[in-house]
């Protein structure tokens with residue numbers, strides 16, 4: 120028994136060490152990624168289906184590591200949040216997305232919104248509103264062409280502060296949407312309190328929409344609620360024609376998903392901008 124206990128303990132620490140070392144290495148790499156310009160943004164178009172036009176594009180972060188290649192955000196954003204690095208990374212994302220969108224406009228494409236994902240940690244920092252306004256000023260982008268995607272989790276702390284920040288951004292003309300709507304912790308009263316423009320129906324409800332009656336009911340309820348609260352609504356993760364038709368029947372007119380395009384590098388998005396009319 121004693122021996123088993125001892126081995127168990129040794130194995131535990133060894134695994135723990137591995138994990139700690141891995142995390143330390145990742146953290147060290149992540150620390151250098153910004154200054155070594157290893158981050159880039161891909162963009163995924165958001166389409167108004169009836170009119171076949173692009174209304175916006177979501178900026179999605181990628182980390183191009185010299186040895187590991189392209190790392191998806193799910194693999195490093197949690198660590199960036201734990202270490203606080205998300206604050207400087209998030210600021211880079213905001214500035215880059217605003218500048219890119221302005222560059223498209225200056226190249227003569229009809230203006231569309233760029234949607235930027237905001238981590239709750241980033242949102243809760245006291246200078247957040249100023250950082251957003253600086254990114255707009257620096258790029259010269261009109262605030263109506265910037266949309267911030269926040270999550271319901273933001274409402275877990277400092278609700279009064281959150282409302283003030285959202286109101287200030289809104290007063291400046293910045294658009295706000297709630298990402299992954301329905302998967303978080305927020306109560307419906309926040310929908311009334313929060314000055315937001317749009318709900319994004321989470322991919323997890325869209326996935327089985329056409330054969331899971333529960334998901335269909337949830338999606339239907341979110342769309343109806345958005346309409347009666349006079350909010351915009353967009354479904355993400357739309358992959359099939361069946362899902363698309365189902366959503367259109369429910370009067371959800373804005374769609375994002377592989378059915379139209381995967382997230383693509385900025386030079387590929389230009390081809391889409393040339394193909395489709397925009398808002």
Ligand code: C2E
Nearest residue numbers: 179180191192193212236237238356357358376377378382
């Ligand atoms: P999200 O904001 O919900 O972004 C949508 C994710 O779904 C993206 O994954 C996108 O590539 C993927 N997607 C889009 N259409 C489809 C589809 O039709 N089918 C399927 N199966 N997937 C689809 P991605 O790019 O790996 O991003 C994952 C998450 O990482 C994002 O989820 C977002 O929460 C976070 N993220 C991405 N960029 C940033 C960023 O700049 N800042 C912060 N804080 N988070 C980010």
Ligand code: CA
Nearest residue numbers: 177236268298
């Ligand atoms: Ca998002």
Ligand code: CA
Nearest residue numbers: 298299321355
């Ligand atoms: Ca989402």
